[in-house]
Amino acid sequence: MPQVLTHQQLLETAKEFGTPLYVYHAERITEQYLRLKEAFRETNASFFYACKALTNVNILRHIRQIGCNVDCSSVNEVKLALSAGFEPARILYTSNNIAFSEITEAVGLGVNINIDSLSNLRKFADQYGHSYPVGVRLRPNIMAGGNIKISTGHGKSKFGIPVEDIDKVIDLIREKDLQIRTLHIHTGSEIKDVEVFVKGIEVLFDLAPRFPALKTIDLGGGIKVPYKPGEEGTDVALLGKRVKEEFEGFAEKTGRRLQVWFEPGKFLVSEAGYLIVQTTVLKQSGATCFVGVDSGLNHLIRPMFYGSYHHIENISNNSGALRPYHIVGNICETDSFAEDRMVAEIREGDYLVLYNAGAYGFEMASNYNARFKPAEVLVKDNKAQLIRRRDTLDDLLATQLILKD
């Protein structure tokens, strides 16, 4: 059974630290990592936490302590990972559409790099030639993931080098002796169907003979977790089994033993996170009951951005009768967390929890409407500790320069 924080624990934490509050459960992250390790125990596999999901340095340190590596989306994330104590060899930088200067900076820091455009790959080949092994992010033209906004590998996606340009990549190996060690794809988020990953493997295996220095197939992230009650995530045991079969088959056929990398984001931290809010006002409008809360799309944008579902429970009146509510934020935009959602009877002042708030929650938060971002708390060894204090008005002014009258 997965580890969860109980309503009682969440309520006590909310009362101690105030709301809105992000709460993360370290042991739950560990548990997810161990599930992956177990599923891939017979395969040469490594995991790089896609830290854009949640970059608090205490989370990064926990990820490092449990033995997982880290994947970064910007050179600043690389620097956060270094400050969390990761050695450069355990850091991967998979960017998209960045200035070449960020790549030279990453080379200076000595981390693994996946390059996602021909333009940057050419500059890289000119500058580093054979001296710095590199990975290439390809766009395999596969439709995958929960919805179009989080699908990144299809034929109209901005991500990666289109596979149809592969000859131009090969030219660089010939002309500049470029060492391409990794072929990378990341086709989307919330990929439930294991065969989508297998299809990606097959695309890359077909290309492998043309890459003599190839050591690693990097399949990116996108492993799905359940969001709705009763929903199922990706069957990671099946994924492990299928990947093992594919890689063994390839080794038998070609004599080459490649390793596989994954970059899970949501899978590691989504379910470990909770957003706790307090209800401010109830508004009855015809048959609809609006529940206003002390948060909004400035703190958790996923429902408005992607139409995402976050399960919501009333942790201060969970035995109340179930009733339908529109749960909305306090931002001057239409910001709904849920519509016609059955929740135990809600009163003003009640505490609600939004589940699956660990991934792309705080990380996408903003100060819109000059509101403070939530505080963050980490629960580890049954101890709740503040890992980011709430903003103050001084924080809102800190980077502004006041011009003279």
Ligand SMILES: *Cc1c(COP(=O)(O)O)cnc(C)c1O
């Ligand atoms: C966002 C991202 C991931 C993680 O995706 P999840 O759906 O959170 O697992 C992995 N790799 C790359 C390159 C990404 O951009």
